[in-house]
Amino acid sequence: MKLLLVVLSVVSLFGHCHVAPAFGDAFQLGTEQSFSYLSEVRTGSARNASHTVGYIVRAKIHVATMWGDDEHKLLRLKIESPTLLTTPGDIRHRTTLSGVGSTSFYIYWNLGQVKKFFTSKNDDATLTNFKKGVASLFQYQLLDGKYVEEDPSGICDVQYTSHSSTRYHKAKNNCQFSGDRFERTEYPLRSLIRTSRSVDFTVSTEGSLEKVVAQDYLKYLVNAYDNFGAFVESVTRLEIEGSSKNVDTVSGKTVDDAMKSFDVYEQTLSSEKYEPKCDGGNCDTLVKLIKTLKKSLTNDHIGKQDSSSALLKLVQLGRATSAEDFLRILKAKTMHDQKAQLLDLLGAVQTTESHEAAKSVLVYESDVDMFLAERYLQALAVGSRPKRAVIEDLLAMAENKPKDQKFYDTLVQTVASMGHRFAKLPGNSFDTDVVENVKDYLLRQLNSCAKDKCKQQFIRGLHNLKSPKTLNALVKLALEGSAKVSVSAMKALRSFSVFLWNDDFRATFEDIFFQVSKKFDSSARALALDILLDIKPDFEELTHLVQLLKSNDKAYEVKQYLLQKLRMMADRCPDFAEMLRRIMQRDAKLNNYHVIGAKGLSTALTRTYSTVPSFNATLESLQEMSGGVLKRGVVDLALEVGEERFSMFTLGLFAGGLSSFVSSGDSEDNEDDSDSIAGMELAVQGSVLRPLVFFDGKGELMGHVWSGTASEPTPAYQATTLLQDNEEIFPLQNGGIVKLSTMGAISIDLNGQVTMSLWGRNAHSKVEQNTGIAVTGRLSLDTTFVSLRVDFEVEQEPQLHLTSDLNFSSDPILCMQLMQPNSILTQKVVKTITVPGVKYRKRQTTKMSHKVSGCTHALNQKNNDMCNLIAKS
Ligand SMILES: *[C@@H]1O[C@H](CO)[C@@H](O)[C@H](O)[C@H]1NC(C)=O
Ligand SMILES: *[C@@H]1O[C@H](CO)[C@@H](O)[C@H](O)[C@H]1NC(C)=O
Ligand SMILES: *[C@@H]1O[C@H](CO)[C@@H](O)[C@H](O)[C@H]1NC(C)=O
Secondary structure: OHHHHHHHHHHHHHHHHHOOOOOOOOOOOOOEEEEEEEEEEEEEEOOOOOOEEEEEEEEEEEEEEEEEOOOEEEEEEEEEEEEEEEEOOOHHHOEEOOOOOOOOEEEEEEOOEEEEEEEOOOOOHHHHHHHHHHHHOOOOOOOOEEEEEEEOOEEEEEEEEEOOOOEEEEEEEEEEOOOOOEOOOOHHHOEEEEEEEEEEEEEOOOOOEEEEEEEEEEEEEEOOOOOOEEEEEEEEEEEEEEEEOOOOOOOOOOHHHHHOOOOOEEEOOOOOOOOOOOOHHHOOOHHHHHHHOHHHHOHHHOOOHHHHHHHHHHHHHHOOOOHHHHHHHHHOHHHHHHHHHHHHHHHHHOOHHHHHHHHHHHOOOOHHHHHHHHHHHHHHHHOOOOOHHHHHHHHHHHHOOOOOHHHHHHHHHHHHHHHHHHHHOOOOOOOOHHHHHHHHHHHHHHHOOOOHHHHHHHHHHHHHHOOHHHHHHHHHHHHHOOHHHHHHHHHHHHOOOHHHOOHHHHHHHHHHHHOOOOOOOHHHHHHHHHHHHHOOOOHHHHHHHHHHHHOOOOOHHHHHHHHHHHHHHHHHOHHHHHHHHHHHHHOOOOOOHHHHOOOOOOEEEEEEEEOOOOOOEEEEEEEEEEOOEEEEEEEEEEEEEOOEEEEEEEEEEEEEOOHHHOOOOOOOOOOOOOOOEEEEEEEEOOEEOOOEEEEEOHHHHHHHHHHOHHHOOEEEEEEEEEEEEEEEEEEOOOOOEEEEEEEEEEEEEEEEEEEEEOOOOEEEEEEEEEEEEEEEEEEEEEOOOOEEEEEEEEEEOOEEEEEEEEEOOOOOEEEEEEEEOOEEEEEEEEEEEEEHHHOEEEEEEEEEEEEEOOEEEOOOHHHHHHHHHHHHO
């Protein structure tokens, strides 16, 4: 008998274990439990967590079980006397949250899951979300394992781990929440979020809930700067205070039956979106804001931080502005001096409404209008949010071949750049129909071109589109085209991702570099070399490349270019330097003075442009010379984050047929010297603009030199464009929705001055790049009862001056100087808490400024020697 009892109790023990979730006593029918509730939210700067602003909500929660059995229960929840306290503690602002406690809400609870949530129709979104936050605290499991649960954060993967039979931990991950999210595709321009969400809870030995602590933590950082951003921490505590009996119950076969007598409706547990409304006269409109920023929008502010920060302030509102309002602003006589910057804004806004308004400037009659039309198109080309309708509209415009050649070229480049950016958006690719249409258009036009200039225009279009489907066409042009076409095609090819270069492509580039099948232009060879080095050659491949140094190839500038690139890469990468050293040492012919000290003026180098506390950026300068004068020059300014580079601005110079002015006389390049040409090719954020030609033909050059038209500094490029453009949301467990955004802009004023005297046989040039950078970010949490906000911003005005002196009396001497003046980096963090009901607002501002010392970059020994020569004379 005894044995039987033991066996029975063992069996029942097992049986009990299998019925397991031992929710036992939880929420017994007809009882009510009361809990203390506390929700604390703090926000602050990511860099210094010691100063925060925040709030605390305290309340009492009553949970009554009105219907159900052991497993299925209908719970009625009521919030009693909720109060709000702002932190740091400011007792005067303890306020009662009216409305929050007034109505009951209900949950259908089934073995630890909240299956349904019902609340009043009259609640606003923030109140409903608050209730959802409370309801979801009653969601818990007592068996370790992985589950999927929904709560105000969305639908999350959760994992339960028990610490003892009464203490448990729940980790929440991968919460899916449908909401507006946008980020730039380029990693250096993105923001990073680090999050952790968890819940710890304690149950009684009978399985009823005693204590819950839910924690959410989020750190939001701008990738381009170290530790720059904001954080938010939310902790919600629920603790049992007592229980009572004698709660009225309701009857019904199912939960829905039981719910019939209540005037509530069912909702999911995910938070509902909430947009704070501005009250009446206080609403910002674009027109109002433009008036206050009018001064920052004039041309004198281009290249300054004012200009960038004004754009950032306007873009957000601009995205919600109608075409009519834009048109009114554009047409206003008082906005005459701001017009160019307004077109930058329209290009950055990039909605169909802004495009509708901007189209009024695309019909142009004068050169001034043409300039504005191009300004809009160039802004659109680098915009981060290309729209299909706008691309289609511009493509149709291009199909009609506008008469003005410059405008037509700019239009083609804009359509191509937008096509590229559109293909990179989530859900799109180079197969997307509109992107295919752009590609087909460019190839069709290219095929119907007769002249090189026409071909170059559409090759540039392919360069901007970067569709892998055009690689074969470009390779064919590089191999078979005229010198100019071949160089353009190689420039386009170099802009593609290195991951595309398989063995076939590699063989083609080697053919061009070593001139295996035929002779190639020296620039095409240099570009082929750039690609071969970009691929990161291994020992064998590099050994092969350096053979050129001891070959009898007469193009000494190509050899010098190779040597310079090898040195540049060795400076940057110790592994490469070691490999190169081993290759050189193995071969006595390579390792001799004549090879290392080869003739030629070409240079390749990289220098640090900016570093912590500012963003990390480098300048890469590649100058390919021919017959003593520049043939192709590139100065690229690139933002660097981790392994990723993002080209912010590229200044390219091209020249041809100038060496006859210089007395070196030993031009061995297979260059056609018949016509002289010089110009500039700019790329903004990777989008190549149409070339700016200084002169084309000897007659024009003479005109320039004698009339001195080039001796005033002339702006070559002026615009303010968006950099960072990211936004997302992070819903907290307590029902609050945190909004995150980062926007950045760069304002560039590039101007140049060239003086040249054929009589004195010298030339002097000065190029100045003035840049104004502003990045602003925001973390905000808005509810009807309280708002928290952290605004963080950084501003800087870095400048770069490049001067060059060329003396071609005898052997040409070129001295270049690259200088960066001092600048100041300012950072500001503003934390604000607002309680709308009592018109309470408190703000904390932290400001820091760093002096960034200027410098003159050491270029290379040869340049130093030549500068000394010029200084002496
Ligand atoms: C954080 O800010 C406080 C007050 O502004 C300051 O005393 C403290 O040194 C700062 N901490 C750090 C790590 O910068
Ligand atoms: C910038 O470079 C420094 C030194 O390499 C590095 O410590 C820092 O993390 C970099 N910052 C960013 C934002 O990439
Ligand atoms: C150029 O060089 C020549 C000879 O090397 C010298 O006489 C002359 O003064 C120089 N001119 C300038 C402007 O430096």
